[in-house]
Amino acid sequence: MRAKTASLIVALVGLHLTLLLAGFVAPCDPGAQDRDLPYAPPTRLHFVDASSWHLRPFVYRWSAGPDGYFENKRQSFPVHFLTGGPAYKLLGIFEAKWHLFGVDEPARIALLGTDGFGRDEFSRVLSGGQISVAAGIAATLLALLAGSIFGIVAGYYGRLTDESLMGATELFLSLPWLYFLLGVRAFLPLHLSPARTFLLLTCVIGLIGWARPARLVRGIVLSARSRNYVLAARSFGGSDVYLMWRHILPEVLGLLLTQAALLVPRYIAAEVTLSFFGLGVNEPVASWGNMLSTLQQYSVLVSYAWLLAPAAAMVVTSVIYSILADTLHSRLEFRST
Amino acid sequence: MKAIARLTLLVCLLAGVCMAAGPSPEKPNPGEELERAGQVSGHYGGNLTIGGRAEPKTLNPVIATDTVSREVIGRMMADLIDINRASQQTEPALAKSWKTSPDGRMFTLQLRKGIRFSDGHPFDADDVVFSFAVYMDENVDSPQRDLLIIDGKPLTVTKVDQYTVRFILPRPYAAAERLFDGLAMLPKHLLEKSYREGKFVQAWSLNTAASEIAGLGPFRLKQYVPGQRVVLERNPYYWKVDSQNERLPYLDELTFLFVGSEDAQVMRFEAGESSMISRLSSDNYNLLARERDRMRAQLADMGPSLEYNFLVFNQNDLRSKKLDAVAQKQQWFRELKFRQAVSAAIDRDSIVRLVYGTRGAPLWGNVGPGNKQWVNTAIPHPQRSVDAARQLLKSASFSWNQAGQLLDSSGKPVEFSIITSSSNTQRMKMATLIQDDLSHLGMQVHVVPLEFRAVIDRVFQSFDYEAAIMALGGGDADPNPEMNVWTTSGTSHLWHLHETEPASPWEREIDQLMQQQMITLDYGKRKQLYDRVQQLIAEHLPFIFLATPNILAVANPRVGNFHPAVLDPYTLWNADELYIRTPIESAAAR
Numbered sequence: 001m002r003a004k005t006a007s008l009i010v011a012l013v014g015l016h017l018t019l020l021l022a023g024f025v026a027p028c029d030p031g032a033q034d035r036d037l038p039y040a041p042p043t044r045l046h047f048v049d050a051s052s053w054h055l056r057p058f059v060y061r062w063s064a065g066p067d068g069y070f071e072n073k074r075q076s077f078p079v080h081f082l083t084g085g086p087a088y089k090l091l092g093i094f095e096a097k098w099h100l101f102g103v104d105e106p107a108r109i110a111l112l113g114t115d116g117f118g119r120d121e122f123s124r125v126l127s128g129g130q131i132s133v134a135a136g137i138a139a140t141l142l143a144l145l146a147g148s149i150f151g152i153v154a155g156y157y158g159r160l161t162d163e164s165l166m167g168a169t170e171l172f173l174s175l176p177w178l179y180f181l182l183g184v185r186a187f188l189p190l191h192l193s194p195a196r197t198f199l200l201l202t203c204v205i206g207l208i209g210w211a212r213p214a215r216l217v218r219g220i221v222l223s224a225r226s227r228n229y230v231l232a233a234r235s236f237g238g239s240d241v242y243l244m245w246r247h248i249l250p251e252v253l254g255l256l257l258t259q260a261a262l263l264v265p266r267y268i269a270a271e272v273t274l275s276f277f278g279l280g281v282n283e284p285v286a287s288w289g290n291m292l293s294t295l296q297q298y299s300v301l302v303s304y305a306w307l308l309a310p311a312a313a314m315v316v317t318s319v320i321y322s323i324l325a326d327t328l329h330s331r332l333e334f335r336s337t
Numbered sequence: 338m339k340a341i342a343r344l345t346l347l348v349c350l351l352a353g354v355c356m357a358a359g360p361s362p363e364k365p366n367p368g369e370e371l372e373r374a375g376q377v378s379g380h381y382g383g384n385l386t387i388g389g390r391a392e393p394k395t396l397n398p399v400i401a402t403d404t405v406s407r408e409v410i411g412r413m414m415a416d417l418i419d420i421n422r423a424s425q426q427t428e429p430a431l432a433k434s435w436k437t438s439p440d441g442r443m444f445t446l447q448l449r450k451g452i453r454f455s456d457g458h459p460f461d462a463d464d465v466v467f468s469f470a471v472y473m474d475e476n477v478d479s480p481q482r483d484l485l486i487i488d489g490k491p492l493t494v495t496k497v498d499q500y501t502v503r504f505i506l507p508r509p510y511a512a513a514e515r516l517f518d519g520l521a522m523l524p525k526h527l528l529e530k531s532y533r534e535g536k537f538v539q540a541w542s543l544n545t546a547a548s549e550i551a552g553l554g555p556f557r558l559k560q561y562v563p564g565q566r567v568v569l570e571r572n573p574y575y576w577k578v579d580s581q582n583e584r585l586p587y588l589d590e591l592t593f594l595f596v597g598s599e600d601a602q603v604m605r606f607e608a609g610e611s612s613m614i615s616r617l618s619s620d621n622y623n624l625l626a627r628e629r630d631r632m633r634a635q636l637a638d639m640g641p642s643l644e645y646n647f648l649v650f651n652q653n654d655l656r657s658k659k660l661d662a663v664a665q666k667q668q669w670f671r672e673l674k675f676r677q678a679v680s681a682a683i684d685r686d687s688i689v690r691l692v693y694g695t696r697g698a699p700l701w702g703n704v705g706p707g708n709k710q711w712v713n714t715a716i717p718h719p720q721r722s723v724d725a726a727r728q729l730l731k732s733a734s735f736s737w738n739q740a741g742q743l744l745d746s747s748g749k750p751v752e753f754s755i756i757t758s759s760s761n762t763q764r765m766k767m768a769t770l771i772q773d774d775l776s777h778l779g780m781q782v783h784v785v786p787l788e789f790r791a792v793i794d795r796v797f798q799s800f801d802y803e804a805a806i807m808a809l810g811g812g813d814a815d816p817n818p819e820m821n822v823w824t825t826s827g828t829s830h831l832w833h834l835h836e837t838e839p840a841s842p843w844e845r846e847i848d849q850l851m852q853q854q855m856i857t858l859d860y861g862k863r864k865q866l867y868d869r870v871q872q873l874i875a876e877h878l879p880f881i882f883l884a885t886p887n888i889l890a891v892a893n894p895r896v897g898n899f900h901p902a903v904l905d906p907y908t909l910w911n912a913d914e915l916y917i918r919t920p921i922e923s924a925a926a927r
Contacts, residue, residue, distance in 0.1 A: 033773055035687045116691060117769065191754040191783035278759050278786045283769045297762055298600035299620035303627075 008327060011320050019129045023088030026123035027102040027109050031284045032086065034108065034118035037062060039304050040069055042113040042121075049076060061107045077107035113306035116294060125309050128286035131194075132275075133317060135202050135287075136268035140260050142206025143267075144213055148256060151217025152244050156225055166218065169211035177208045177270075181279055194285040201280055205270045213259050217252045224251040254332040261325035265318035272314060288314055360573040362584040369451035369576070370433055374914060377579045379897050383917030384590040387909075388602035388611035392595040393567065396550060396558065397541040398521035399471055399479045404905075408615070409567055409593055412912050413455070414521030415553035415576070417446055417465065418514045422902030422910035425710065425814050427514045431460070431522055431553060431576070432502075441509035441858045448500040454524045455557035455572040456548070462496040467525040467532075469494040477537055484516055509856045511863055512815050524551045555586040555913035567593045577913055587897075587916035607632070612893040615901075615908045618763060619694035622889040633923075637901045639888040641698040641707035646764065646808045647880035648683075648755065648771065650676065652832045652840075653800045663803055666753055669745060670804075674733035676878040681719065681726040682774050688884045692766045696889060700882035702875045703822075704867075707885065707903050708814045711864065713871040723777050730778065743779035752781040753803040756795060759786035764806045767883055771806075796831060806883070807831070812905065816854055816867045823870060824851050832879040843873050894923045 018025055045057040058078045060071040085099040103109045112121035154165040181204055192200065224230060230247050238246070268288075274280040275289025276296075283290065288310035295301045295308065362381070365371055393406035398414050401407050419430040429435075432446035452460050472479050473491045485492055490507035497503050506513060527549060531540040541550055547558040553576065556569035569591040577585045596605050603621045605611045607628070617625070625634055650670035651663060669675045685699035698705055701719070704712045719725075734746040743751040755771065757764045768784040775782050787795070795802040809829060812818050821827040825836045825848050839845035847870055854866040874880070890901040890908045898914040901907045918926065 031773075033770075035684070035691060035770075038691050116766065117773075118691075191785050282786070283784050284772060294762075297620060298603055299618075299624040303624060 005327060008320070008323055012324065015317060015320060016133070019126060019133055020091065022123075022126035022130050023090055023096065024098060025100045026088075026120070026126045027085060027099050027111075028120035028123045029086040029088070030119065030123040030127035030286050032119065034114065036064070037069075037108070037110075037114050037118040038116050039300075040110060040114040040118065041304075042306050043108070043110045044071065045079070046076070054078075059103055059107055059109055077103040079103055079109065112309045113304070115291070115307060116300070121291075121306055121309055124286040124291055125288070125313050128288045128291050128310060129313055129317075131198060131281055131285070131287040132268050132271050132289065132314070133264075135198060135205070135271040136264045136266075138202040139205035139209065139267040139270070140263040142202065143209035143263060144256050144260060146207065146210035147213030147259075148217050148249070148252060150210065151214040152221050152248055152252070154214065155218035155221025156240065156244055156248065158222075162218070166215065169214050172208060172211035175208060177204075178273070178277075180204075180208070181274060194281050197281050201271055201274060205267050205274075209263065209267065209270075213256070213263075216255055216259065220252050220255060221248055224248050254328075258325055258328045258332065261321050261328055265321040268314060268317060272310075360571055362571060362575070363573045365578055365582060365584055366451070370449040371452070371584075372429065372433070372449070372577045373582070374577050374579055374585065377585075377898065377914045378581060379579065379587040379914065379916030381583075381587050381589070381916075383588055384592060385588050385613065385896065385915060385917065386592040386594060386611045387613050387615070388596040388605045389593045390596065390598060390602065392564065393543065393593075395542055396545065397538070398552075399477060399481075399523070400538055402480050405593075408906055408909060409569070410521065411519075411554070411906060412556045412569055412591060412909060413550070413552040413554040413558060413572075416517055416520050417448075417522065418517035420515060420518040420813065420904065422904045422906075423900060425904065427518070430517075432517075435514065437513075441511075441513070441856075442506045444504040444506075444513060445497070446502045446504070448502065449576055450500050452553070452576040453574040454551040454553055455574060456524070456527075456551035457574060458524060458526050458551065460522070460524075460553060461499045462502045464522055464525045465502045466494050466496050467529060468520070468523040471523060471528070471532055471537060472520060474532075474537075476535065481520060509858060510817075511855055511857055512817060515813065515815055515817070518813075522553055527551055556588075556591050559590065565595060569593075575913065579914075586913040588912075591912060606634075606891065606893075609893075612896055613899070613908055614891050615906065617889040617891060619692075619696040619886065619889065622696060622891070623694050625891055633894045635892045635894055635896065635899050637888075637890045637892075637899070638696060639890070639901050639903050639907070641705050641885045642888045642903055643705065643707050643812075643814060644808050644810045644885055645700055645703055645705060645880075646767065646806065646883045646885065647700075648679070648804055648806050648883060649796075649831050649880050650804050651800060651802055652879075653834055654836075655800060658800055660801055663801065666803055669751060669753075672733050673877060674729045675735075676881060678726040678729040678733075678778065679775065679780075680878055680881045681722050681729065682778050683771055683881065683883065684721045684774050685884055686721070687770055688767055691770060692763050693884065693886050696887040697884050698887075699884050702871045702882055703810070703819070703880070704871055705885040707888075710814055711816060711867055713868040715868070716871060716875045721774075726778055737779050741779050742781070750781065751779070752783075754783040754785045755804045755806055756785045756787050756792055756802050757806040758789040758792050760789055763886070764808070768806050771883075797834065800834075814904065816851070816863070816870075820851055820855065823874070824848050841877075843877050847873055894918070894926065895920075897922065897926075 040062045043059050045059060047054055047057055056078050058076040060073050060076055062069040063072040079101055080103065081101050083099055083102045084097050085102045087095060087097050090096040110120045110122060112125060115121055150165050154162040184204060225248065230243060233243055233247055271280060271287065272289035272292065275287045276293045278293065280289050281287040291310045300307060389405055391405045393409045394403050395401050395406050396410055398410045401410055416430050417432040418427050418435065421428045431448060433449045435444055435446045437444055448462060448465065454460055471477055472481050473485050487507045487510055492507065493505045495503045528537065528540055531537050543561055547560065550558045555572055555575045557572045559570040560568040571586055571589055575585055579585055594605065594611055596602050599618060599621060602611065602614050603625065606614055622636065625632065626636055629636065652667060652670055655664045689695060689697045689699050702713065702716045706712060730743065736744050738744055745751060755768050757768050759765065765786055772782040772784050792805060796805050796807065809822060822829045824830065825839045825844060830836060833840060839848055850866050850870045854863045857863045857866060888901060888903045888907050892899040895918045897916040897918045898911060900911060902910055
């Protein structure tokens with residue numbers, strides 16, 4: 001159990017740290033096009049050349065031939081660690097030029113190949129992951145905040161308040177959100193900056209998603225409000241806000257944590273879906289959704305398997321969060337028994 | 338008893354095969370003036386299945402506007418004079434010959450004698466007069482009507498005798514015989530009633546019984562299955578014969594499947610469910626080329642098409658619209674040096690390589706290298722130059738701030754959006770490349786993918802856009818269909834629609850040149866006039882031309898006489914000559 005928890009923590013921290021430091025981990029500028037290398041396959045790392053073994057990996061340049069790309073073995077390029085490269089903003093604030101690894105020009109290291117514009121897929125998966133995962137987390141926080149407020153109020157006051165708020169949750173649960181978003185998009189200006197698009201996505205996904213957590217929270221509050229310690233606190237003159245904050249909210253915290261672990265991958269998928277259909281973040285900014293949208297073309301889907309990398313990243317992220325939800329659920333259940 | 342049962346089964350099977358094979362072609366008889374298709378040979382039999390992207394909307398040739406309907410209808414109908422898609426020249430069709438008066442206004446057409454519609458009814462001058470009356474009727478509102486109204490006056494059609502028809506044009510019209518291409522001759526005996534009752538627009542819908550539809554094309558309607566397919570069968574009375582005096586077409590049936598998208602067309606083709614794709618993107622062409630050894634498909638790259646993709650800036654008059662944000666940016670868009678700088682910064686070679694996989698050609702004018710007869714080869718093809726673009730912007734009082742952002746003379750950053758159809762991946766790619774190219778000039782460009790109809794609505798109706806990537810052309814090599822685009826009053830004069838007066842001297846000159854070339858009968862003189870039009874367009878850049886794709890098509894190795902052309906319909910223009918090869922013939926053809 002401990003080993004599983006430790007692995008989970010390592011995976012969670014590793015995933016988020018990698019995405020947070022995407023500019024440092026990525027060897028290339030995610031938006032930089034290399035028009036001589038469209039759809040280049042992943043760069044191969046070599047340890048052996050014609051003469052001997054090397055401890056430091058090296059790469060060859062891709063050259064275009066009549067039958068596709070081939071490795072130009074006339075010159076090898078060693079992989080450098082903690083090396084200089086294209087400028088980026090670390091954590092979105094600090095100007096930096098250091099990268100975890102890279103190779104000297106004119107070679108390029110594209111661990112996951114390149115897309116149709118010759119952009120490094122690995123760098124774009126990391127950069128796109130920042131947008132997709134951040135949108136998922138922010139939308140989850142928003143949904144849980146709104147859901148817990150409405151859920152606690154509905155469960156605590158009951159009667160008309162409960163009925164009207166739960167009626168609203170039914171309305172939101174039955175909303176076809178993709179069409180709703182299409183409608184919202186039609187009212188907005190033609191072009192939105194990536195930051196505004198991100199905010200819009202987060203708000204829409206979060207605000208549509210509050211209904212389910214609200215219903216769950218309400219269920220717990222309904223039973224919690226009639227517990228003896230709540231009744232005792234009320235008889236001592238505790239105000240409604242005090243009771244909700246001090247006695248009822250702690251009851252639902254466990255549920256909110258589990259819900260968070262479940263909702264993050266779901267909302268990442270929502271962002272990916274929207275960007276896939278061109279409703280989310282647009283080119284040249286990367287998101288897993290708009291990267292995957294090129295696979296709508298049959299010829300791309302069957303020819304360039306490395307362009308499925310964002311889907312693989314999404315699966316890995318979802319699995320980590322699912323295990324987290326499972327672990328949290330088991331622990332909370334164990335604690336309550 | 339068993340023997341009787343087997344015999345019955347065999348008879349039933351044979352009857353089924355015979356019924357599926359469709360009607361046998363009638364033997365040519367001496368009273369018919371048939372057209373002999375020179376070197377064409379093949380043999381009868383077989384069904385050719387084609388994967389279409391959508392379902393036809395109508396089978397009425399007069400009101401059909403969508404490509405799919407026209408593709409199906411075109412196989413069932415015939416015109417008086419046809420443009421041969423291979424030679425791009427006119428050739429006799431239902432009219433066996435024609436004479437033009439010296440002033441170029443009168444055309445006298447001799448019709449073929451003894452030929453019949455697909456229901457066996459004879460064809461004569463009454464059908465021609467009836468057909469033109471329908472095409473020119475304002476109430477029917479045919480899309481071809483505009484072509485037949487010259488200077489606001491309709492052409493007059495007179496029956497001289499049963500097989501002679503005279504057309505008088507309001508004024509001389511260059512290449513007037515090309516007008517007849519695509520105008521299907523209608524059976525008066527079937528359609529006159531609905532026309533007189535004012536119900537012509539409802540006639541020949543997809544629900545009309547096959548027996549009520551007849552044409553003079555190589556095929557006739559057999560079956561329509563909603564959502565699945567249209568099946569055409571051989572017209573046994575078709576008016577063309579091959580080199581062996583055998584009546585065409587060779588195919589028993591021609592089936593159009595409705596598959597939804599180009600990708601679905603490719604998948605059906607790979608699965609062997611369809612035998613031909615009329616137009617392919619370079620990505621799918623290259624995909625099939627990689628599988629050539631396995632599939633042995635006949636891949637055809639016919640070279641650059643007549644279509645031109647372009648970037649257009651909104652220069653419309655927006656005074657009556659509440660579009661202040663767009664109107665403010667129009668001072669950039671109307672500045673010639675701004676448009677020249679954008680043109681200089683665009684890397685057209687990259688567009689051809691990355692968008693068309695080298696199966697296309699860069700463009701600097703409205704006539705591309707595919708139109709050999711009319712292209713002005715003197716138009717310069719400058720290489721991409723960011724430095725030259727920067728110089729142009731500097732000379733037009735643009736400047737750059739410390740962050741490298743381009744500012745106009747009032748210090749406002751240059752930022753605009755390009756709309757394009759989200760369903761067209763090639764134009765989406767072009768937009769992304771242009772976005773990157775223009776970022777080197779400090780311009781901030783946003784690519785906005787919109788649903789196709791939304792793009793059309795913004796460009797043609799609401800004018801609520803800043804720039805757009807679109808495509809035009811491709812119908813005919815002749816300059817006359819381009820009148821709509823380049824003359825001030827044209828309905829596709831996209832950069833400035835509904836212009837009452839030419840906004841500039843060069844637009845006025847283009848108006849005069851286009852009108853002049855339309856009434857000039859001599860090809861050399863017309864070419865000079867149209868060369869000047871192309872030069873003015875290339876100099877003043879109302880459109881910034883990008884690239885044209887090659888015409889790419891594919892067919893199963895068993896399809897014989899597969900000769901695609903650069904003019905629409907690319908592969909089915911010779912549907913009457915297509916035939917199914919035997920396996921031995923297919924092997925020999927390889």
